Amino acid sequence: MPTLRDVLLDRTGLGPEQVEWLHLLVGDWQLLSDLSFADLVLWVPDREGGWIAAAHVRPTTGPMVFVEDMVGLHQENTQRPGITQAYADRRIVREGEPRWREAMPIREEAIPVVREGHPIAVLTRHTNLSTMRTPSRLEVTYLATADALARMVAAGDFPTAGAPTGRRRGAPRVGDGVIRLDVAGTVTYASPNAVSAVHRLGHGGEVVGARLEQLVTGAVREQEPVDETLGMVLTGREPWRTEVQNRGVSVTFRAIPLSETGQRTGALVLLRDVSELRRRERELLTKDATIREIHHRVKNNLQTVAALLRLQSRRMTDPQARLALDEAVRRVGTIALVHETLSQGFDETVDFDEIAVRALQAAVEVATRDAPVSGRHTGSFGRLRAEDATALAMVMAELVHNAVEHGLAAVGGSVTVDARRGSDGADELLTVTVSDDGVGLPEGFDEATSGLGVQIVTSLVQDLRGSITWSAAKPRGTCVRFVARLRSVRGE
CATH class of the missing domain: 1.20.5 (Single alpha-helices involved in coiled-coils or other helix-helix interfaces)
Known part of the structure; x- marks a missing residue:
């Protein structure tokens, strides 16, 4: 299935700024879908002269319309006259009669997506009418707010480019709590979840009819830290986020200013108890x-x-x-x-290249001064789990020490540590080669009967589920290569 980026770059002639605007819209359109109780589909004009669905979102507050994903679907202009009309006229177009889809009556609306006065795409809103009933005040407020946002999309006023987003973790959603403010910052509607969150902050009175900024700041104790953007968010003047803490309770607020023909008419405030x-x-x-x-x-x-x-x-x-x-x-x-x-x-992972360089430098520094020794590190170990890092550090330190102590002590030279990461499909593999240009392996070398250092290396390589080989380097010296199977660090 193609992604939004794939469709916009491969199938359309949109410029970089227009593509970025659509990314901003899709990044925030779950809000519009939830307030509308409707599926949203983003249609962009493709190079073939028709329309292609670039993105699709379903509501979390009501029944969906499309079970299958609409992304990648191509439609001709004749198949979607409402989309074509909304795009050409730069106005919201609602079809007169509901469409029937799998025994469901569906109301469709086409909303032009405007950027700097020019239409660049069309947003279709699909509402399942089979579950419609006498709407509650919550549903009426949600739908009215959704319509206001839709008009802002058609006017090029939503989303807001460059708005600071604050911390993303714990960002409020429609279901967490909704407050509607008038132009003066007075609460005209508060959902039950929103009222509960405000009460948990310490305000014990009515919420509707009060100024949100006053009731929140009045409930917060003086010793609690207050975000400097708090006033702008709680009055709905800027599209920012903030967080309020009081009595061990933390509530995040997000303001979305609402406007009509360029004039601010109020704001939507989402809030969530993130204690x-x-x-x-x-x-x-x-x-x-x-x-x-x-x-x-x-x-x-x-x-x-x-x-x-x-x-x-x-x-x-x-x-x-x-x-x-x-x-x-x-x-x-x-x-x-x-x-x-x-x-x-x-976390429990380390950048092992730093350890490798320090260990190599330490081994070279203690080498005999009569025969100068240099060290070199190539490739990259990458990040390793702590369990692997300890064993690997021991193995590498032993091999470098042996190269300096036994291979280069008398004649001098250089020792090189090369590390390469790879995979065999099932495990992450690390291949390490420690080579020197010293005197080479002794006659009759047998790792099974060698000294304590070689035995330690062999045992630790087995702990790493790997293998190791010793061989003569060309034109002279020793080459030791081992392969280790690493624990995955992706979950760290």
């Missing part, structure tokens, strides 16, 4: 802060262990014992490096 949403957000922030603090403390504890091992190493007279303790210090430091990086982030 539970904000509480969960605070819990998540607290959890994230706790996790980062745990990683920070683990890093500090590991550094303390490394310092104690380093002190113990200095007291050793046996060279082999001192070497073993120094290697333990290096390995503990590698794990601490991963936890340090995790303590600075906001």
Whole structure:
């Protein structure tokens, strides 16, 4: 199924500003659909001389009309005379007799979408009349507001380009609460959900007939922070959003100014009680802060262990014992490096390239000064889960250390770490190659009977569900390549 962008760019001759205007309209037209209790279909003139449906939305407040999606449907001018007339005359056209669709009487209206005085598309509104009854005051207000918005679309006054949107999470919808204001900011109608939200903020009196700005600001305690845009939103003068907090209750407000022939006639205000949403957000922030603090403390504890091992190493007279303790210090430091990086982030993933560069630099810096050694990192590790990062850091640190200590210590040279991300369809794969131009592998090298470092690497690669190979590099040196199967980071 084509997207709105596909249809607008591939099937029409609309310019960039006109395309952006239609994107703004579709981004906000759920509001019009819900107030109308009707399906909306956006029709744009295509290059073939007819009309093509570029977008379709269904109401959440009433029965839908089209079960199937209308996007991509092509219609000739003769099939849609109302659309053609609305486009040519720049006025709303309502068909006289209802259309029948699957035993449902459907009323259709065509609303021209105007941008800077020129029609660029047509919006059709399809209402299922089979469920119509004597409308309540809520339904009358919704329909009257929808008609006002439709006239603004036809006049090029809706949507509002460049309006600041504020925070999107928790944005109010029609079903959450609707307030209608007159030009002075007085409440002429408030839905039951809207009244409940205002009462939860602390206002105990009537809502209808009062000025919304006064009753909200009067209920908010002085010590509560107030958004500087609050007055403009609660009077309906600007198409902005704001949020009010009081007594542990958070309510978001969104204002949509209404106008007729360029003159402001009032406003529609949507509001939503987001207290539970904000509480969960605070819990998540607290959890994230706790996790980062745990990683920070683990890093500090590991550094303390490394310092104690380093002190113990200095007291050793046996060279082999001192070497073993120094290697333990290096390995503990590698794990601490991963936890340090995790303590600075906001989730349980790390950008491993930073760890790789630091580990490579550390290995090069401790190399013997008699034979200069350089390090190079190519490719990218990308972001990794914490479980994979710790094992991978250990593997890479061991391989780089071995390359510097055994391959390059006597002759000098360079060590290169290359990382490539890929996929085999089922898992994310990481291929890492550590190569040097040193003396190469010793005669009769067998990973199964090699030292502790090689055994650690082999075990950790198995934990990563991977494989590893050692081989001679050309023209000289050693090449170690391993492939790891990574845990997905998409859910993080």
